[in-house]
Amino acid sequence: MNSTKRNILITGGAGFIGSHVVRRIVAKYPHYNVVNLDKLTYAGNLANLTAIENASNYTFVKGDITEATFINELFEQYQFDGVIHLAAESHVDRSISNPLEFVITNVIGTVNLLNAAKKLWNANIDNAVTDKKFYHISTDEVYGSLGAEGLFTEKTAYDPHSPYSASKASSDHFVRAYFDTYKLPAVISNCSNNYGSFHFPEKLIPLAINNIKQMKPVPVYGKGENVRDWLFVEDHAAAIDLIFHEGKIGETYNIGGNNEWKNIDLIHLLCKIMDKKLNRAEGTSASLITFVKDRAGHDLRYAIDSSKLQKELGWKPSLQFEEGLEKTVEWYLTNEEWLNNVTSGNYKEYYTAQYSKR
Numbered sequence: 001m002n003s004t005k006r007n008i009l010i011t012g013g014a015g016f017i018g019s020h021v022v023r024r025i026v027a028k029y030p031h032y033n034v035v036n037l038d039k040l041t042y043a044g045n046l047a048n049l050t051a052i053e054n055a056s057n058y059t060f061v062k063g064d065i066t067e068a069t070f071i072n073e074l075f076e077q078y079q080f081d082g083v084i085h086l087a088a089e090s091h092v093d094r095s096i097s098n099p100l101e102f103v104i105t106n107v108i109g110t111v112n113l114l115n116a117a118k119k120l121w122n123a124n125i126d127n128a129v130t131d132k133k134f135y136h137i138s139t140d141e142v143y144g145s146l147g148a149e150g151l152f153t154e155k156t157a158y159d160p161h162s163p164y165s166a167s168k169a170s171s172d173h174f175v176r177a178y179f180d181t182y183k184l185p186a187v188i189s190n191c192s193n194n195y196g197s198f199h200f201p202e203k204l205i206p207l208a209i210n211n212i213k214q215m216k217p218v219p220v221y222g223k224g225e226n227v228r229d230w231l232f233v234e235d236h237a238a239a240i241d242l243i244f245h246e247g248k249i250g251e252t253y254n255i256g257g258n259n260e261w262k263n264i265d266l267i268h269l270l271c272k273i274m275d276k277k278l279n280r281a282e283g284t285s286a287s288l289i290t291f292v293k294d295r296a297g298h299d300l301r302y303a304i305d306s307s308k309l310q311k312e313l314g315w316k317p318s319l320q321f322e323e324g325l326e327k328t329v330e331w332y333l334t335n336e337e338w339l340n341n342v343t344s345g346n347y348k349e350y351y352t353a354q355y356s357k358r
């Protein structure tokens, strides 16, 4: 994608990562017309976007990627030059309760977008489309689970275990199939666990911050030995910006923080930071740690080799984890109203049902 006037579609821009991407692209590229398409599910929140909601190069469209006719009309109306596709059902625990919703949104929704782009750009095997890009945002979870050693590279075979990762793997396969079959100008990235501001408090870090703040139990699945590779969300947004503009069509890029933490060690670090920020006696927050029944099919370890992205496009993570975690805690403590809004109502009922003590 070159940097001249462009109509860009960002899907899922009211969610956690999407809102960071929308804010960044709208502010950095005033000559783009950015359309944010989001269904506003429980995870979508327009309060994440107040910083840019009145920008002249920004339009919000409430809509569903699973509705093919609507999607085709939207592509026709806005004549998109580029797509950054983040809309998805994203929480593993929800995928275990309701796998079909993940198939419908993550697989069918993605194929609807691919079809609309293929049609608008007249992508077919005899027509090399060079000035458009369809960028699909995916996860390291498609690669499955690692033992104590090794890293996921772009060549690691897919081996998803949860309904969430199976749906994301399937959508990745469709994106590659459209590149191979129709020469749709597509690129994919697979990123590790993100953390930072605007993260919905059903995921480990914001959930733990919220519970510690309220002196509620902090649920740790199993023995807390599972390992995740954590990346500050703004570093992911920077990588997405870079790959959208410089990434090679047909390629996959892994994105990761080179920052592995066992869940229980991460929670202890978070407890320390929270005690300090809330002026509590050391050990107060850690006393809330509660080991609960393990997640079914819980992947042991994720770890990403992002050397391709670092070498080829010059990306690197900007923050040390401790610094990023402190910033994140500060954000949640400062933005109480945001937190209270998203934790009210149905959300609470859903999570009460999930906490079965061992």
Ligand code: NAD
Residues within 6 Å of the ligand: 011, 012, 013, 014, 015, 016, 017, 018, 037, 038, 039, 040, 041, 042, 043, 044, 045, 063, 064, 065, 066, 085, 086, 087, 088, 089, 090, 091, 105, 109, 137, 138, 139, 140, 168, 190, 191, 192, 193, 194, 195, 200
């Ligand atoms: P999120 O759940 O916070 O946000 C998803 C957004 O998609 C929400 O705004 C929601 O309203 C919207 N959406 C859901 N279904 C929709 C539909 N049918 N039509 C239109 N919009 C719909 O998710 P996130 O954590 O920001 O993740 C964004 C993307 O990044 C996802 O594709 C996810 O798989 C991927 N990813 C996430 C992580 C992570 O750590 N969170 C890591 C790697 C990759």
Ligand code: TYD
Residues within 6 Å of the ligand: 091, 092, 093, 193, 202, 203, 204, 205, 207, 219, 220, 221, 224, 226, 227, 228, 263, 295
């Ligand atoms: P999560 O934030 O749901 O991300 P993902 O499952 O996509 O990695 O979970 C991160 C890790 O924390 C994962 O190993 C599951 C674990 N976990 C808990 O121990 N307790 C919790 O309450 C949650 C939500 C997750």
